[in-house]
Amino acid sequence: MKNFIKIISNRAIIIGLLILLQLGLLFAIIVRFEEYFVYFYTIYIMVSAAVIIKIVNNRSNPAYKIAWIIPIMLIPIFGTVIYLVFGRIRFTKEEKQKMSLIQEKEKEANLKTVCSVTIDDGNEDAKIQSNYLSQYGEGALFKHTSSQYFPLGEQAFKAMLEELEKAEKYIFMEYFIVEEGKMWDAILEILERKAKEGLDVRFIYDDFGCLTTLPHHYYRKLENMGIKSCVFNPFIPVLSPVFNNRNHRKITVIDGKVAFTGGINLADEYINEVERFGHWKDNSIMVKGEAAWGFTLLFLSLWEFIYKNDDNIADFYPDFEEDHLVDSEGYYQPYVDSPFDAETVGINVYLNLINRAKKYVYITTPYLIIDNLLMEALCTAAKGGVDVRIIVPHKPDKWYVHAVTKSNYSQLIEAGVKIYEYTPGFIHSKTFVVDDLYATVGTINLDYRSLFLHFECGVWMYKTTSVMEVYEDHIQTEAMSQLVTLEEARSISWLRKVGRATLAVFSPLL
Template sequence: MNIFLLIFLAIIVINTIAAVITVFRQPRNIAATWAWLLVLILIPVVGFIIYSFFGRRLPKNQLVRLSDSNRRQVDQVIKEQKQELAGLKGPGLTTNQQIIKKASGLIEMFMNSDTAPLLSNNEVETYTDGEPFFKQFFADLEAAESSINIEFYTFYADKIGHQTLDLLVKKAQAGVDVRVIYDDWGSLGTTQKFFKPLLQAGGHAFPFLHNRFNLLDMRVNFRDHHKVVVIDGKYGYIGGFNIGDQYLGRKPKFGNWRDGMIRIYGKGVYGLQSRFLLDWNGTDPTTAIDPNLPVQSVKYFPEIETQGAAMMQIVSSGPDPQLEQIKTGYIKMISLAEHSIKITTPYLIPDSSVLDALKIAVQSGVDVQIVTPNMPDHPFVYRATQYYSRRLVELGIKVYAYNQGFIHAKTVVVDGEIVSVGSANLDYRSFELNFECNAFIYDKELADQFEAIFAESVAASTPQTTAVFASQSHWLNFKQHFSRLLSPLL
């Protein structure tokens, strides 16, 4: 017995030392540090297997960044735009110019942190349901003449996936340059064999950054969560929809699917195209595209003339703990609010900085409202969302649980003037682990549309009150608190 006890104690000591070394050898926030220590120490050996999949950081050489030549070009544009922002003074400003002036700190922050210029003259259409979205998406694919660039976290090999693939094959056969990036974990079940008809037709398709058959790369984190489409360099999509039958409400588990997607015609597409080309060149360098070459510049960044008035920035973030561009963008938006903040998110797991920003806003008299789903797609994430919903309600924030299916939109509207829509949820994973992309839009007309969409969601939701949470069982409360402990890992 003494021998077994000594062996057991030795394993515990060695496991604890190894856990401390493993967790502290790479920089991460303190919440994630303690969460991983909890897993590694309380689940000896098995915890390290879990860590190998979920905990390891992404090497810096796999972070996709602007080339020096492209950065110099964008820096010059940004320098000129900063001068224009400084000139927005006095009376006579249009409504959108007044919004730009109000948001000038947010705009300049993105210029500095993400090299994101302000892109003007955009016509924007909104989509919340799968049927109209895919109808327009397919119409734009059919009309493509030169290039189709698609990047989705999920590209399933189901009915809508095969319909999309068939259309891409048809366009590739017609001479259109077709490129597809998909996330291999987000698209589980979809293999390179699925894309073989597209490859045979002259198109390209590849999983983001690495090959799924590289058995040495077991990371589940650092997913390509983008949902970006660019067609002929003129039309672009960004938001929450992926390629899959569930996004059309065809999965009984979820029922009706409500999301948030926008179609852009205007210079905002340049930002989406730049994001896609960065990701493509990092994913498949053998077919890299150099936008500095005149022929490539004309093809992928053509002149666009529209009557649109919306101005926007396309902002990306990834697993770089020093930047967290979209999270800081959310915090800055919240700090700008004078009257209202309306958030829709499927996963509500904010870190302390976002919680503090929301707390300050509501204590300053700002009407803060949040819509979340009333059903899980990931059990631990759902219970953690319930935990934070309770905490936010206690702070005076209005939280609603959507009842008519699953709501997957990721939107923020401030004062009916500034809108963020894209792939980033209000959770640790989007802030620190995933590659995300959002459009931050400064336009009164579009903000009014998103406020109306938000009101529709609230009308189909149940208010989450202190009475609702008080009626929940002790077992449910335990699951919520336990899931909250794991929230930095979810």
């Protein structure tokens, strides 16, 4: 009985039931008024035509358009209703303008606090990428920075605890998933203690990401501990496009001098304290120096948007002169991608890396759900002699997403791309490393939600020591993975082929 009560009182179960109830109510209304079918159908045709024209003419990805047009045409009435509820970007014009003003404030603060840096070694490819991120990714270029790449979540966790203990002024954190357990409990103990010592401690978590992992209104508990907290995009059980745009970013900032980003969330499977899909292979990178200030600005911009306060950003700028920062060999550029605008920063960074590669492109990603642009870029690079290798999980976390990932194997392998599956379990890291020169570490998966709908972040690096650390990690991970042959990719039943093909059509919605 207790288990039954626990199940039916679960927030996710309640929300799911409420949404199903609303869908059922819509269906009941339609059935109730079926005698007026002719009038309903005429209105439906007119509305559907308008919606399809709108979809065709908007700036979204073509595959995303097709994935919505098909249900609108195949499922009378419901297809259009479902699109109007779930298919649109939810941010209003006023919200977009508000974020634009915050970003301008962020740029001004950056110009006042950090000396302007440009790539001046003659590499035009690097310069073009950096210029693009400066204009559209909210990311300034930094040089006075050191970094350490962590191939596993448990290594990053240990370093994170050590750096959090050193905090003297403030700690800013934002994560998609937070779950009570060894990892979060250890971090929370430090955050509470530091807040009591008078530090400015702030935390953002995504409500949908934490739907099944944290109690409702968990932010109140954090506030009672002295931790300023806010929930990104609070999830309400009403048919709404609120589902679409989630905060998938992972950022920790300490005093503006140290920052972490990467694939790991704050839950025990990310540090292999709990086994869900075999060994969980994840990563993180720690930057120390001016690039950490870049992540501070990224956090503060979203904080101001959600929390609705008006900080003087310059107050958070650290005194780097006391630290005697080394003149790092390479360059670092933190960046974000968000649905506030039509600029698809994440995919453009990846496309630029692929298209400008001369020797190799090595990629790790938990999902390989790519559109025609990425498919053609990867295949063309491989056909041109670039060594393209991609590592994906062997044990999936979502069977239907993994089925779509596998549906892309044949075309890529035929073009010369090498696909590896991480045999020990699930790989969640999202990395690109190219030609011993460039690397990205961050939160952006190779799937439609990451590339077009979610708030994401990462750090682009050029000629840094961590570029080669990412490379070494890829080689070592590859040694633990199995190469997928073309014969294996093709050797599936016709029924499975049909299933994968069907899922692939709707992959932008997964």
